[in-house]
Amino acid sequence: MFSSLTVARPKTVAGAALIAAGVLAGCAQPVDSSGSPIDGLHACPAAGSLIGVFTGQEATPSPGDGPAVQGYDTWALDLSGAVRRLTHDGLHLGGVISPDALNVYQLRTSGRVQGDSLEAPNEVERLDVRTGRTTTVARLPGIVDLAVSGDGRRLAAAHTVQAHPDTGLDVNSVAVVDLSSGSVTELARASDVAPDLYSAVTQVALSPAGDRVAYGLAVEVRRGVVVNTLRIRELAGDSDDVLYTAQGTDFLSDLAWSPDGATVVAAIRHQESGDDVESPAHFRTLGVDVTAGGTSLDEGFAQDVSMRSADGTTLLGLAPASDSHGGAHGRALVSWDRGQGVSRPLAIDHGAAGLSVASCSYR
Numbered sequence: 494m495f496s497s498l499t500v501a502r503p504k505t506v507a508g509a510a511l512i513a514a515g516v517l518a519g520c521a522q523p524v525d526s527s528g529s530p531i532d533g534l535h536a537c538p539a540a541g542s543l544i545g546v547f548t549g550q551e552a553t554p555s556p557g558d559g560p561a562v563q564g565y566d567t568w569a570l571d572l573s574g575a576v577r578r579l580t581h582d583g584l585h586l587g588g589v590i591s592p593d594a595l596n597v598y599q600l601r602t603s604g605r606v607q608g609d610s611l612e613a614p615n616e617v618e619r620l621d622v623r624t625g626r627t628t629t630v631a632r633l634p635g636i637v638d639l640a641v642s643g644d645g646r647r648l649a650a651a652h653t654v655q656a657h658p659d660t661g662l663d664v665n666s667v668a669v670v671d672l673s674s675g676s677v678t679e680l681a682r683a684s685d686v687a688p689d690l691y692s693a694v695t696q697v698a699l700s701p702a703g704d705r706v707a708y709g710l711a712v713e714v715r716r717g718v719v720v721n722t723l724r725i726r727e728l729a730g731d732s733d734d735v736l737y738t739a740q741g742t743d744f745l746s747d748l749a750w751s752p753d754g755a756t757v758v759a760a761i762r763h764q765e766s767g768d769d770v771e772s773p774a775h776f777r778t779l780g781v782d783v784t785a786g787g788t789s790l791d792e793g794f795a796q797d798v799s800m801r802s803a804d805g806t807t808l809l810g811l812a813p814a815s816d817s818h819g820g821a822h823g824r825a826l827v828s829w830d831r832g833q834g835v836s837r838p839l840a841i842d843h844g845a846a847g848l849s850v851a852s853c854s855y856r
Contacts, residue, residue, distance in 0.1 A: 529574065530809055530828030530836045534801075536572055537853035540594035543622055545570040545799065545850035547811070548587055549843030551578065565611070567599050567620065568843060570826070572854070576841050579620060586614050587638070587847050592645045592752070594851035596621060600636050613637060617650060617670070631670050631677060637694070643701025643752045643852065646672055651694040651708065654679070665694040667706055669728060683724070684732050686712055695721075696748035698757065704728050707736075707757045707783075709745035721745060723759055725783065736781045737788060746776070746796040751805030752852045757781045758805050758831075760798045761790070778831050780805065794827055794835045799850040806831055811848050814840040 534544055549568040564583015568576050579597065588599035600614035617630040617639065635653030642648075648670040655664035667680040686692050696709035706726050713719050721739040726732070739745065739761065747760040759779040764772070776793035795810025807830050814825035824845040825838035 528828075528836055530801075530826045530839050531570075531572065531574060534572060534854045537594040537851055540622070540851070540853070542571040542573060543569050543590075543594050543851075544572050544854040545594075545809075545848065546579070546588050546590045546597050546599075547576075547797075547841070547845045547849070548585065548847040549576070549578070549845050551583075551843060567597060568845070569622070570841065570850070574826075574839050574841075576843065579622070579625075584611075585618075586611065587636075588620075589639055589641045589648075589849040590851045591641060592643060592852045594853055595623065596645075598630065598639060598641060598648055600639055613653070617648065630672065631668070631675075633668055633677075635665070637665060638697045638748075640698045640748075640750075642699040642703030643750070643754070644703060647699060647703035648672065649697045649699045649706055651697045664692055667694055667697055667708055667726075669699075669703070669706065678728065680706065680726060680728075681731050683710060683726075686710075690714065696745050696759070698748045698750040700750055701752055701754045707748060707750055709748060709759070711744070723748070723757070723779070723781070725757070736783075736786075737779060743777075747798045749798055749800055749805070751800055752803045752856060753805075755782060755784055756805035757783055758798065758800070758808065760793055760796055760810070762796060778808065780831055789831065791831045794829055797846055797848045799848045800852065801828055801850065801855055803852070803856050809848060809850055811841075811845050812838065814838050814842070 547568050548565055565586050566580040567585045567588045569579050570576055584602050584604050585599045586602050588597050590597050597620040599618050601616040601618050602611045602614045605612040613635045615634050616632050618627045619630050620627050633650055633652040636650050638651040640649045650668050651665050654666045669678045691713040693711045694708050695711055698707040711719050711721050721744045722735050723737040724733040724735050743761050743763040745759050746762045749758050761777040761779050763775050778791045778793035780789045795812045798808045798810045801807040801809045809828050811824055812827045814823045823842040825840045827838050828836040
């Protein structure tokens, strides 16, 4: 049965880093482990010390020696916990690292400003981390999320398929890109969603073989009422298995598929009784056994998550770093087992959002 929640425009990649700083600032959790979140990870063959990437904010000089502007770039996370900037133009609003850590697939915007944010990306680039060379993989309008398959052969991009500039309520679907051939397969609208209803894909993840897509779908079932569901679709099919329906005002803030193919994990943002617009954000971690169909809902610690184990039981995420007075200060990397507490935070700052860690570092 459908649950109801207040209509909200889907999160765009362009706005993800902006909202993360405000949303995550209130979700600091007690620390019950002294270990670093990257303890036990290892270097990947031929990739050096690089194990992951995130989107960071940094002042970028504008053309013509004008004043610096706040840009978004791809940053690398090294095995030592150090971070370094991979792009320097302020135009990269999201990215995922390949399973072997040799390539980063990143989302590039035109740089045009729409309202109070940058235009959503319309280009997927491949960055060779050994040479620094970038090439264009695909051009798609209004990309809001990106995922890579566990075998590194396919990408999935949630993007705009019907633009409605008059209302801002664009309709999104999923395009799957075969990296060897360059072919693009567009998923049809879900067969159980009427064509006259507004719907938007907000998050996407690919199975290890790239033959199935997990995605978050928001559907306006009547004016002012939106239903958020987690679904799986066979790439060759047109019907969905609905795995989870969010309750109340909950929605999916991130999505990942475990490298062993058995589990889909989603970060669920939710509100508690008595919360208002100034209240800190709360998160839960949803785990779905895609073979048996069972689900678990545990305490979560971050809006953005990435796998830290092949079976999806251990996660990495981005949360606030606390200062000496207990307040939130900057961004930090944390690790936790589903159902267990959070590790000691590792500060990485730079307004970090959109974490992606290479599976070769933990497999």
